[in-house]
Amino acid sequence: MPNPTAAMLVIGDEILSGRTRDKNFHHLAQELTLRGIDLREVRFISDESTAIADAVWKLSGRYAHVFTSGGIGPTHDDITAEAVAAALDLPITERADALEILERHYTARGQSLNDARRRMARIPEGATLIDNPISAAPGFSIRNIHVMAGVPSIFEAMLAGLLPGLTGGRPLLSQTLRVDRGEGDIAGVLTDLAAEFSDLSVGSYPFEKDGGHGVNVVVRGPDGARVDEAIVRLSTLLAP
Amino acid sequence: MPNPTAAMLVIGDEILSGRTRDKNFHHLAQELTLRGIDLREVRFISDESTAIADAVWKLSGRYAHVFTSGGIGPTHDDITAEAVAAALDLPITERADALEILERHYTARGQSLNDARRRMARIPEGATLIDNPISAAPGFSIRNIHVMAGVPSIFEAMLAGLLPGLTGGRPLLSQTLRVDRGEGDIAGVLTDLAAEFSDLSVGSYPFEKDGGHGVNVVVRGPDGARVDEAIVRLSTLLAP
Known part of the structure; x- marks a missing residue:
């Protein structure tokens, strides 16, 4: 439900x-x-x-x-x-x-x-x-x-x-992976990840800090194991 | 306009x-x-x-x-x-x-x-x-x-x-009077003020701070002299 x-x-x-x-x-x-x-x-x-x-x-x-x-x-x-x-x-x-x-x-x-x-x-x-x-x-x-x-x-x-x-639902769990690369560099990988894990939400939040910039990738969903799986997959996809 | x-x-x-x-x-x-x-x-x-x-x-x-x-x-x-x-x-x-x-x-x-x-x-x-x-x-x-x-x-x-x-308008000017009384105590006065100065907006924003409480009364409008007038009138109305 x-x-x-x-x-x-x-x-x-x-x-x-x-x-x-x-x-x-x-x-x-x-x-x-x-x-x-x-x-x-x-x-x-x-x-x-x-x-x-x-x-x-x-x-x-x-x-x-x-x-x-x-x-x-x-x-x-x-x-x-x-x-x-x-x-x-x-x-x-x-x-x-x-x-x-x-x-x-x-x-x-x-x-x-x-x-x-x-x-x-x-x-x-x-x-x-x-x-x-x-x-x-x-x-x-x-x-x-x-x-x-x-x-x-x-x-x-x-x-x-x-x-x-009030009747609640399944709490939305999230994990964040900080990636110190430009958002445009990892956009292709994120599109693939979102397609592979279509039951989860994959968000991309660029940041600028101390002159550097990067992206916080946030994966959200009600199933913690599935969120873990997506984050591991993302790390693999982003490995040099 | x-x-x-x-x-x-x-x-x-x-x-x-x-x-x-x-x-x-x-x-x-x-x-x-x-x-x-x-x-x-x-x-x-x-x-x-x-x-x-x-x-x-x-x-x-x-x-x-x-x-x-x-x-x-x-x-x-x-x-x-x-x-x-x-x-x-x-x-x-x-x-x-x-x-x-x-x-x-x-x-x-x-x-x-x-x-x-x-x-x-x-x-x-x-x-x-x-x-x-x-x-x-x-x-x-x-x-x-x-x-x-x-x-x-x-x-x-x-x-x-x-x-x-972009074409702007007349900047909205505001003045705030801090009143160290309960909002319910001054509500009647504020209703009268809002009626008397119907060309202005009279807002009432209660606050709690360090155990005390009070109200910030904010008068807003494009005409600074008129805002001044309303604040002076408010002080008079609230005088003991």
Whole structure:
């Protein structure tokens, strides 16, 4: 059985403007690879309701899972929950259990649960909450869409709670062979290797470092013995 | 007149698998912001011909510019040029001027211009070459699509040559006010500010650092005086 597929949607103008650098994509990519879930596509879009709804709709129809990051806080530019509800044509209401979580958190800190904070209890109907052990306000899963916060520490904590409940596949194993030759010199060998091991993925990643250059050849697949075999074959093919 | 819009397409399995971290997105975002070109969407997709062609087609119809990164080297997984040609239904052939550039480069280094390297001279019909001062093999612009290398130093060099030829807009200016209060505490004030300065964008970015937490409020717009005015107003609204 092929591994489940996934896409990620990162929401927020601050990344597209170059002001901040996203950290959640790389973290999610590594976690999913470990669990045998294939991340196939990632989109970064701005805080615009129709853009979010459109992307959620398209990605959720195309992949087994969609993970979103950003736009679920208390301010005017936090519109992800509303946009997801719109995408799925679901009502969105203030949920009693989410409100209780917020109430407990802010009361314990002597802070008021004002209207802005109450908005974080608005969740599309039928969703399951995702625990937020850091700042309380929950994420949620609705159908195959998992809505999480953008602040990296909170995103990571939410993901850690969410992932054990998802069905994974065979983790993708990889081995890398560093070759200190030009990519064009070994391209023919790589084409032959990819054809011979058509069940594996053979990637070629040129690098430049300290004035020298070379290629990292990465062989990936779910079967470790097969990956080993391909790397040994590659070494043989490249031997002088 | 509104600023020109742009999208970016980053091609490559190695980033989606979490093996490497992309650097080109952040660099492009900063360069475009400086030039008044609004980066609205970024997509990361795998080395699959139909996925690339589909994304190129959709993004090029939706934005003034599309910048691509990755997949134009000499190996079997370098399929971006062919996929762009397919997306636009254009023939792709070996170009004499591109071949000459490659020939000169490899001859000077005593390396052979083999079949794999010759593939890098295959360019969709009607394109303009983008100079590659680092490793010679050119990128290209066809219609509103700018096809560049994935290796960061080469991407940056190609972009530096390309950008002066594109019409920009008014650079987006921004000012940040750091507020050491909870995001929920200032959400009402931010909503009012965004309504009062509806010509500007008001973003709210919570942070946690050294156990404390707060919010960076970022006000953005093309008119510096107006951005100043909004920041002064915000300070007044937040004064105890």
